[in-house]
Amino acid sequence: MTTKITHETLGECKVLLEINQNDGKCFKFVEAYKIKKKKKYQIEEMWLDSIHRNSKGPHYYALWGNSQNESTMGWTRLTTKAGYPPSQNKASSYFFELVNASKNMNFKM
Numbered sequence: 001m002t003t004k005i006t007h008e009t010l011g012e013c014k015v016l017l018e019i020n021q022n023d024g025k026c027f028k029f030v031e032a033y034k035i036k037k038k039k040k041y042q043i044e045e046m047w048l049d050s051i052h053r054n055s056k057g058p059h060y061y062a063l064w065g066n067s068q069n070e071s072t073m074g075w076t077r078l079t080t081k082a083g084y085p086p087s088q089n090k091a092s093s094y095f096f097e098l099v100n101a102s103k104n105m106n107f108k109m
Contacts, residue, residue: 064102
């Protein structure tokens, strides 16, 4: 069963995978279809240029932090090298690369 969440910045998301590590780090692989209207332009300004603004399909994100509380977690948009939304399989491989790289990271608030 897939869990749905409403993230403050990303809007409505579907949690596809969640990983809790022994060192307290938590990761969530989410799929976002709708971005909240009041934050939409801020996100596009930060992450998307005019080419990617009209990309169809879901956008995939990695949420990461020291707790399972989505509102305190950082997030990273998963894209191809050209900046386009990847397929779900490719996005999941990027997600696992991020989780593996986290062994050398510390999350601070």
